[in-house]
Amino acid sequence: EPEVTQTPSHQVTQMGQEVILRCVPISNHLYFYWYRQILGQKVEFLVSFYNNEISEKSEIFDDQFSVERPDGSNFTLKIRSTKLEDSAMYFCASSGPGSETQYFGPGTRLLVL
Amino acid sequence: AQSVSQHNHHVILSEAASLELGCNYSYGGTVNLFWYVQYPGQHLQLLLKYFSGDPLVKGIKGFEAEFIKSKFSFNLRKPSVQWSDTAEYFCAVNAQAAGNKLTFGGGTRVLVKP
Numbered sequence: 148e149p150e151v152t153q154t155p156s157h158q159v160t161q162m163g164q165e166v167i168l169r170c171v172p173i174s175n176h177l178y179f180y181w182y183r184q185i186l187g188q189k190v191e192f193l194v195s196f197y198n199n200e201i202s203e204k205s206e207i208f209d210d211q212f213s214v215e216r217p218d219g220s221n222f223t224l225k226i227r228s229t230k231l232e233d234s235a236m237y238f239c240a241s242s243g244p245g246s247e248t249q250y251f252g253p254g255t256r257l258l259v260l
Numbered sequence: 261a262q263s264v265s266q267h268n269h270h271v272i273l274s275e276a277a278s279l280e281l282g283c284n285y286s287y288g289g290t291v292n293l294f295w296y297v298q299y300p301g302q303h304l305q306l307l308l309k310y311f312s313g314d315p316l317v318k319g320i321k322g323f324e325a326e327f328i329k330s331k332f333s334f335n336l337r338k339p340s341v342q343w344s345d346t347a348e349y350f351c352a353v354n355a356q357a358a359g360n361k362l363t364f365g366g367g368t369r370v371l372v373k374p
Contacts, residue, residue, distance in 0.1 A: 178360055190364040203359040247292050247354055253303035
């Protein structure tokens with residue numbers, strides 16, 4: 148069964164550094180998402196992406212964040228200058244054409260020191 | 261904006277006991293409703309979903325959920341749990357008029373004692 152994959156599984160970075168989190172959505176899916184979960188808190192929506200542009204973003208998704216689909220398979224989340232409060236588990240998800248069901252990757256645990 | 265609340269943060273029960281996890285949402289329009297499960301060390305997996313039709317939906321592993329529109333609820337049930345049901349369970353809502361984003365509840369950690 149096809150799955151969403153994410154790399155790396157864990158990343159430790161220094162405050163102020165740039166990080167790129169990578170996701171490979173399910174191959175025939177057209178909608179892509181990033182969510183995050185700060186330890187002990189709810190899973191929160193960050194951004195959705197369709198047809199090579201952002202379709203929706205939350206208040207969390209400020210100018211420090213960007214997303215890209217650099218090729219036909221990868222979907223990336225970049226944080227330009229990480230802050231301590233960016234430490235969280237970041238989940239990628241994708242959904243297919245005409246489907247509201249989102250399938251999630253295993254997550255990347257980001258720790259900002 | 262929609263919000264989702266799950267009544268219990270932690271539930272501990274013995275094998276063969278029945279399980280019911282509460283989920284309420286606040287949104288006045290049409291919604292799609294989901295339950296996801298996260299087993300220890302694994303990623304979020306879809307248990308079941310409701311889009312329309314029969315408000316009692318059946319999912320994988322013997323789980324079911326009932327959508328009660330008047331109560332804005334979508335409670336998850338399983339008549340007889342197994343040790344392997346130990347996991348965290350998340351209710352999520354997508355407001356159809358608000359794009360595709362999911363709004364999650366806080367999750368309920370379920371521990372099934374053998």
